[in-house]
Amino acid sequence: MPRKPVIPAGSPPPLAPYSPGVVADNILYVSGVLAMDVSGNTIGVGDATAQTRAVLESIKSIVEAAGGSMVDITMNSIFLKDLADYPKMNAVYKEYFPSNFPARYCIKADLVKPEFLVEIASIAHLPKAK
Numbered sequence: 566m567p568r569k570p571v572i573p574a575g576s577p578p579p580l581a582p583y584s585p586g587v588v589a590d591n592i593l594y595v596s597g598v599l600a601m602d603v604s605g606n607t608i609g610v611g612d613a614t615a616q617t618r619a620v621l622e623s624i625k626s627i628v629e630a631a632g633g634s635m636v637d638i639t640m641n642s643i644f645l646k647d648l649a650d651y652p653k654m655n656a657v658y659k660e661y662f663p664s665n666f667p668a669r670y671c672i673k674a675d676l677v678k679p680e681f682l683v684e685i686a687s688i689a690h691l692p693k694a695k
Contacts, residue, residue: 613650
């Protein structure tokens with residue numbers, strides 16, 4: 566099965582050997598996204614609201630670079646360092662997914678660096694090429 570990496574312009578440098586996204590058979594798999602700027606610096610240290618927004622903006626850029634939009638996302642895997650941040654994450658999440666919600670789960674997990682509070686991985690079913 567052919568697959569194509571998706572690396573949008575302005576992506577932060579990966580913390581490990583992975584692509585931000587990979588398309589195979591019109592399905593986009595978005596790697597776990599953390600709140601980082603183009604230089605790899607953490608965005609919104611200590612602020613789950615700012616980190617969630619940064620993560621979802623990064624996911625949006627990956628999906629759009631693959632030829633889709635946020636409405637094409639069918640599944641989100643959400644990881645929170647502290648479940649007390651769930652209401653903050655969920656408030657921002659509703660801005661990006663206001664209706665016709667994707668499937669999702671949310672679990673508490675230690676993230677790769679202590680300053681990260683939110684990580685989200687996504688799956689999107691992209692429109693067929695015309």
